[in-house]
Amino acid sequence: MKATRKLAEFIHSLSYEDLSDDAIAKAKLCLLDWVGVTAGGYAGGRNDMDPMINSLQPFFGEPQATLITKKRKVDVLNAALINGTAGHYLDYDDIQSGMSGHPSVPVMPAALAMGEYRKVDGKGFITAVAAGFEAECRIGEAVNPEHYGSGWHATSTLGCFGAGATVAKMNGLDVAKIVSTLGIAGTQAFGVRQSFGTMCKPFHAGKAASNGILAAILAEGGFTAPQEILEGADGFGKIYSTKFDATKIDNLGQPFKIEQVVYKRYASCYFSHATVRCMLEIREKHSPEISQIDRITVEVGPLSISVAGNPTPQTGLEGKFSLSYCAVLALVKGQALESDFTNELVNAPEIRDLMTKVVPVLNESFTALESEICIVMTDGSEIKEKTDLISERAVSVAEWESILEAKSANLLRSSYPSERVQDVITAIRGLEEIYDIGKVAGLLS
Amino acid sequence: MKATRKLAEFIHSLSYEDLSDDAIAKAKLCLLDWVGVTAGGYAGGRNDMDPMINSLQPFFGEPQATLITKKRKVDVLNAALINGTAGHYLDYDDIQSGMSGHPSVPVMPAALAMGEYRKVDGKGFITAVAAGFEAECRIGEAVNPEHYGSGWHATSTLGCFGAGATVAKMNGLDVAKIVSTLGIAGTQAFGVRQSFGTMCKPFHAGKAASNGILAAILAEGGFTAPQEILEGADGFGKIYSTKFDATKIDNLGQPFKIEQVVYKRYASCYFSHATVRCMLEIREKHSPEISQIDRITVEVGPLSISVAGNPTPQTGLEGKFSLSYCAVLALVKGQALESDFTNELVNAPEIRDLMTKVVPVLNESFTALESEICIVMTDGSEIKEKTDLISERAVSVAEWESILEAKSANLLRSSYPSERVQDVITAIRGLEEIYDIGKVAGLLS
Numbered sequence: 001m002k003a004t005r006k007l008a009e010f011i012h013s014l015s016y017e018d019l020s021d022d023a024i025a026k027a028k029l030c031l032l033d034w035v036g037v038t039a040g041g042y043a044g045g046r047n048d049m050d051p052m053i054n055s056l057q058p059f060f061g062e063p064q065a066t067l068i069t070k071k072r073k074v075d076v077l078n079a080a081l082i083n084g085t086a087g088h089y090l091d092y093d094d095i096q097s098g099m100s101g102h103p104s105v106p107v108m109p110a111a112l113a114m115g116e117y118r119k120v121d122g123k124g125f126i127t128a129v130a131a132g133f134e135a136e137c138r139i140g141e142a143v144n145p146e147h148y149g150s151g152w153h154a155t156s157t158l159g160c161f162g163a164g165a166t167v168a169k170m171n172g173l174d175v176a177k178i179v180s181t182l183g184i185a186g187t188q189a190f191g192v193r194q195s196f197g198t199m200c201k202p203f204h205a206g207k208a209a210s211n212g213i214l215a216a217i218l219a220e221g222g223f224t225a226p227q228e229i230l231e232g233a234d235g236f237g238k239i240y241s242t243k244f245d246a247t248k249i250d251n252l253g254q255p256f257k258i259e260q261v262v263y264k265r266y267a268s269c270y271f272s273h274a275t276v277r278c279m280l281e282i283r284e285k286h287s288p289e290i291s292q293i294d295r296i297t298v299e300v301g302p303l304s305i306s307v308a309g310n311p312t313p314q315t316g317l318e319g320k321f322s323l324s325y326c327a328v329l330a331l332v333k334g335q336a337l338e339s340d341f342t343n344e345l346v347n348a349p350e351i352r353d354l355m356t357k358v359v360p361v362l363n364e365s366f367t368a369l370e371s372e373i374c375i376v377m378t379d380g381s382e383i384k385e386k387t388d389l390i391s392e393r394a395v396s397v398a399e400w401e402s403i404l405e406a407k408s409a410n411l412l413r414s415s416y417p418s419e420r421v422q423d424v425i426t427a428i429r430g431l432e433e434i435y436d437i438g439k440v441a442g443l444l445s
Numbered sequence: 446m447k448a449t450r451k452l453a454e455f456i457h458s459l460s461y462e463d464l465s466d467d468a469i470a471k472a473k474l475c476l477l478d479w480v481g482v483t484a485g486g487y488a489g490g491r492n493d494m495d496p497m498i499n500s501l502q503p504f505f506g507e508p509q510a511t512l513i514t515k516k517r518k519v520d521v522l523n524a525a526l527i528n529g530t531a532g533h534y535l536d537y538d539d540i541q542s543g544m545s546g547h548p549s550v551p552v553m554p555a556a557l558a559m560g561e562y563r564k565v566d567g568k569g570f571i572t573a574v575a576a577g578f579e580a581e582c583r584i585g586e587a588v589n590p591e592h593y594g595s596g597w598h599a600t601s602t603l604g605c606f607g608a609g610a611t612v613a614k615m616n617g618l619d620v621a622k623i624v625s626t627l628g629i630a631g632t633q634a635f636g637v638r639q640s641f642g643t644m645c646k647p648f649h650a651g652k653a654a655s656n657g658i659l660a661a662i663l664a665e666g667g668f669t670a671p672q673e674i675l676e677g678a679d680g681f682g683k684i685y686s687t688k689f690d691a692t693k694i695d696n697l698g699q700p701f702k703i704e705q706v707v708y709k710r711y712a713s714c715y716f717s718h719a720t721v722r723c724m725l726e727i728r729e730k731h732s733p734e735i736s737q738i739d740r741i742t743v744e745v746g747p748l749s750i751s752v753a754g755n756p757t758p759q760t761g762l763e764g765k766f767s768l769s770y771c772a773v774l775a776l777v778k779g780q781a782l783e784s785d786f787t788n789e790l791v792n793a794p795e796i797r798d799l800m801t802k803v804v805p806v807l808n809e810s811f812t813a814l815e816s817e818i819c820i821v822m823t824d825g826s827e828i829k830e831k832t833d834l835i836s837e838r839a840v841s842v843a844e845w846e847s848i849l850e851a852k853s854a855n856l857l858r859s860s861y862p863s864e865r866v867q868d869v870i871t872a873i874r875g876l877e878e879i880y881d882i883g884k885v886a887g888l889l890s
Contacts, residue, residue: 051663051666051667051668052663052666052668054666055662055663055665055666055668056662058506058507058509058520058521059506059507059509059520059521059522060506061503061504061505061506061520062503062504064503064504075503075504075506076503076504077504150684151678151679151683151684152684183639183640183643183645184645184648186637186639187635187636187637187639187640187645187648187649188635188636188652189635190632190633190634190635191632191633192631192632192671192674192679192680192681192684193679194628194631194632194671194673194674194677194678194679194680194681195628195632195670195671196679198628198669198670198671199668199669199670200628200629200632200668200669200670200671203629203632203663203668204632207633217500217501218496218497218500218648220500221496221497221499221500222496223496223497223500223644223645223648224643224644224645225640225643225644225645226637226639226640226643226645228639229637229639232639233596233639234596234637234638234639234641235637235639236637236639238596239595239596239597239637
């Protein structure tokens with residue numbers, strides 16, 4: 001069977017009962033992480049989401065779906081667009097390595113907006129989200145690493161499929177209409193890495209959410225679309241990759257791709273995380289005397305250098321894409337939280353002074369998840385550690401739960417009182433028992 | 446100066462007084478052609494636009510901009526999306542060869558919707574449209590023919606820039622915000638040729654119109670965006686073409702690209718037009734006796750074969766992409782109007798019988814604008830003619846005017862009474878004197 005149809009049949013036939021315990025738990029954790037980073041994105045302060053909301057305001061439709069933290073509803077498409085943009089604003093959201101992207105930020109805003117509008121229950125929400133992750137991650141594995149490597153922002157290109165599949169599943173479309181949804185979603189795939197470092201990067205996530213909804217509602221209405229968007233001669237596989245591997249669409253749900261999602265412990269670019277982790281380990285094990293440091297070499301792979309290699313960040317946002325800043329931050333403060341990426345801290349004299357001692361070194365054989373740090377002290381002695389984030393994949397659901405409850409609570413507290421924060425966490429913990437996802441949306445208004 | 450900024454400065458500085466007489470006249474003819482094909486697209490009958498309107502209806506905002514032929518207004522973004530889709534529905538709209546696409550269908554719906562909303566006058570409308578065409582056609586020349594050749598639907602990818610530039614000009618953005626508009630527009634570029642033959646092809650035009658508006662309003666609101674979307678290392682030029690030629694962005698407005706637009710005389714795929722024209726010439730010169738025809742060879746270039754090579758169309762829409770049907774239609778009826786592409790006529794026995802005698806022949810050296818037809822009669826005699834549509838480019842504005850007034854009147858009459866049709870044509874003839882483009886929109890409601 002052709003890849004597109006195979007995927008559509010899987011999405012159609014998936015039921016809540018088919019999901020593994022880990023898939024269900026991860027869907028809830030993804031929602032928890034997403035509401036945290038989205039509330040944080042709105043409250044960011046460095047810039048904020050107001051220019052987007054003000055620009056779109058004259059064009060809003062009926063109040064159908066909640067704008068998180070804004071105490072208002074707008075139409076479903078604009079809610080997904082705006083919440084989706086806010087969700088990727090901090091670049092602090094989850095990752096699936098085969099997708100080479102962020103799976104929740106296009107899917108969750110689409111699911112929450114459409115789910116609230118159509119009063120979907122918790123199990124329906126979880127199932128639809130799992131279907132959406134399967135679509136975007138499987139297609140991602142079929143086109144990557146060539147896809148991301150050639151300059152596409154996979155979060156948006158693949159996110160169109162993810163959001164489309166989620167909404168198609170949520171709205172109960174038949175197989176033919178899911179094929180059309182994938183066709184309409186895929187022919188809207190967009191987003192280049194040239195946009196990194198600008199508001200267009202988070203915009204990609206929101207726009208993918210909105211494009212996906214558009215795909216599903218047009219397909220539901222009977223719109224015709226390419227039937228072989230993945231494998232066709234002028235389809236997504238060929239045009240967006242030099243190496244499309246349709247076999248990656250086999251064995252769907254074995255395991256569910258949502259089981260493989262990992263979450264950001266640090267608020268910086270993911271390609272800096274191995275460096276942050278490595279430096280935190282050095283700090284804990286060796287407590288180097290900062291005044292006695294002569295130089296710090298940070299050995300990383302090509303992607304870390306190209307995406308996070310900025311040696312002289314000027315702003316908090318640029319600091320997220322700077323190995324030098326991230327390394328120094330971890331060493332000095334022992335953390336890398338959202339509140340550590342401010343313009344003030346990036347430009348603090350003691351931080352900048354130490355940054356001049358950091359030397360990023362390219363190691364072609366390293367993946368983006370590896371980092372080796374060597375601190376040379378003025379007495380000539382050396383401290384050396386190496387970290388590989390591959391271990392993140394083995395972190396248990398229970399452990400993620402405690403990490404993410406702390407992370408999200410911290411982010412949510414900037415917008416909601418403590419009791420409300422606890423209510424959100426409790427509601428998401430028991431998501432499968434909720435009869436209307438609008439209850440969660442209401443808590444986030 | 447970098448290509449993106451050069452283009453933005455040109456768009457910013459362009460004034461109505463800078464435009465050549467031909468550019469002004471062509472802008473008006475493009476609008477005239479577009480209102481005809483859009484009204485015709487809504488009235489198509491084969492399928493119609495109702496599934497799209499019904500699907501989007503729950504999400505419409507305030508009534509701001511007219512849906513052509515529908516006696517209603519919706520918000521600007523949805524008006525552009527829906528009118529834009531209708532405009533490309535018949536595949537009967539204008540062409541600019543360097544763009545390898547249809548310049549009006551993404552630009553005009555954005556210009557009409559935003560123009561009506563912001564009460565733009567005729568000269569402002571014409572100037573904005575000329576700026577938009579310059580953007581999409583120049584960028585098109587910089588990335589083509591590799592861009593279209595690799596499977597992109599240039600009407601949508603480039604149309605995002607065209608619509609964005611048009612709205613940015615219309616709304617009076619400064620140079621920095623036009624650069625951002627191009628950045629936001631370009632990072633939304635989308636649309637693959639796998640969608641040809643489905644409703645996604647016309648959807649591409651409407652979505653490009655809406656993406657372009659979104660780009661301009663976000664940039665106006667202060668959204669940040671890539672500053673080098675065209676020439677950047679992960680920008681449009683590199684990712685959407687194997688051969689980006691920045692020098693094509695030089696000498697902007699010399700001539701204005703809108704001067705080079707040509708219009709469709711026949712309602713089929715443009716790559717079948719040389720064949721239709723050639724057959725009409727044979728019919729006029731030689732009047733071959735149809736019952737005595739043994740076979741018909743149609744020699745064309747690679748693009749004509751790949752895009753319009755369907756030998757056995759089943760529907761009127763498929764007939765538009767069938768050299769065999771187009772050749773037979775021209776021979777039997779002496780025309781190729783919209784009303785000739787019906788499911789009935791495509792399946793009429795005498796037509797299908799004659800189609801079995803047509804043999805498309807690939808000539809690698811032919812462009813998509815060339816066709817050579819040889820009719821072999823049962824007595825062994827041959828009739829042979831060759832046509833090259835390159836001559837279309839030399840057709841005078843005055844001649845196009847009479848062709849398009851007849852074409853559009855014919856299409857408009859299916860939705861409006863004759864007096865209204867005449868009012869539309871008169872209003873567009875005097876567009877530069879109109880103080881509010883809403884007057885034209887009102888005539889089309």
